[in-house]
């Protein structure tokens with residue numbers, strides 16, 4: 101039922117062979133002075149450890165009868181992690197996590213509820229956890245992109261924004277165009293991957309289904325459902341983070357905040 | 361009757377003490393020039409008067425009401441700033457002039473050609489891309505844009521820098537006319553002392569964040585001013 105053609109012990113051997121290849125590749129990059137060896141090695145070790153830790157957790161959760169108690173904690177942890185990570189993309193904006201965390205939480209949760217209610221996501225950890233990971237992961241990426249763009253627009257267009265304010269615009273009116281631009285820009289990667297779906301890009305979850313032996317038509321259908329929902333969550337998150345950011349970008353007296 | 365009263369205004373910007381307890385009283389319908397060295401706080405004062413920045417202490421009263429208690433948007437439509445830098449909004453000159461009235465829901469009452477002419481620009485400019493204008497043209501669009509709001513107080517921060525003398529005459533003429541005929545109150549920051557003498561009723565001399573002296577324009581001695 102696994103779809104993977106070897107046992108986990110054999111897998112370790114295969115991984116070992118891959119490591120050798122990678123070490124050679126990293127050796128090459130050191131030799132060519134590309135300057136990524138250190139960061140790459142660090143990222144690989146960190147990513148690998150995180151993945152194994154997550155796998156261990158999943159292994160026990162899948163076996164655990166009352167898996168849905170800790171699952172709430174996991175979802176909140178995902179939103180918190182996403183919120184903090186995303187807040188670092190907000191330039192000099194102070195306390196940005198206060199707007200990224202709720203945006204990611206709401207965007208992600210709405211989508212999970214729709215997935216659940218529509219029947220696309222059975223209430224089983226095998227479905228809930230990976231789908232939540234995808235949904236929250238994408239919400240976080242979009243949140244970062246939108247907020248990063250917006251804070252940069254503010255930093256470069258401060259005189260324009262002040263001109264609008266001085267002509268009687270409310271903060272909402274003054275930032276409208278920049279907000280729209282930021283949301284659009286944040287969604288570009290999603291839209292592009294939607295366009296190339298199936299051509300150069302077989303998404304991870306479909307690849308997973310195919311490897312596990314699902315009928316390709318069914319797998320594609322499921323992928324599309326999941327994809328649309330994931331993107332929907334991103335849209336909700338980006339709209340929300342832009343709306344919430346107004347409180348941090350402007351003062352109560354409708355001036356541009358001092359940190360900009 | 362005084363229309364604007366500034367009382368002991370203090371403001372720090374970064375580590376600069378931009379305003380250090382500045383007081384000034386403006387009469388309705390008068391034109392007052394602010395002169396003084398670079399960095400003496402002229403721009404900071406204008407920006408606090410239409411509340412683009414908040415004072416650290418002290419107060420500004422507009423028609424007797426503390427502006428800190430007013431709706432900032434309502435204030436900015438009456439006490440209108442023409443900033444030192446003329447930033448054009450995206451779009452045509454016409455769209456720039458209509459920007460304020462449109463937000464106020466009064467675009468129907470906005471005569472773009474008239475505002476442009478008052479600011480020393482030909483109405484033919486209306487359809488041009490505002491961001492591609494010359495520096496002096498932008499200055500005049502900025503004035504037209506402010507006039508379109510029918511302000512009660514006009515805060516001008518070096519409005520004629522980079523404008524040719526003929527158009528400067530036109531701009532000065534308009535503002536004088538608005539002050540005399542419509543009771544427009546004008547605060548006019550300038551480094552051009554002859555201009556200050558030409559247009560103003562009174563001249564306030566700023567130094568290091570305070571008003572050092574206010575004189576009638578006819579009695580102004582400019583040796584002490586800088």
Ligand SMILES: Nc1ncnc2c1ncn2[C@@H]1O[C@H](COP(=O)(O)OP(=O)(O)OP(=O)(O)O)[C@@H](O)[C@H]1O
Pocket residue numbers: 373374375376377378396397398399400401402403404405444
């Ligand atoms: N954003 C800012 N951050 C830090 N200091 C500032 C800022 N803006 C102005 N200042 C400082 O505040 C002081 C007053 O500046 P202001 O712009 O009001 O001077 P000004 O009289 O308008 O000068 P100018 O005639 O050159 O336009 C100056 O010392 C200036 O360096």
Ligand SMILES: [Mg+2]
Pocket residue numbers: 402403404444517
């Ligand atoms: Mg100045």
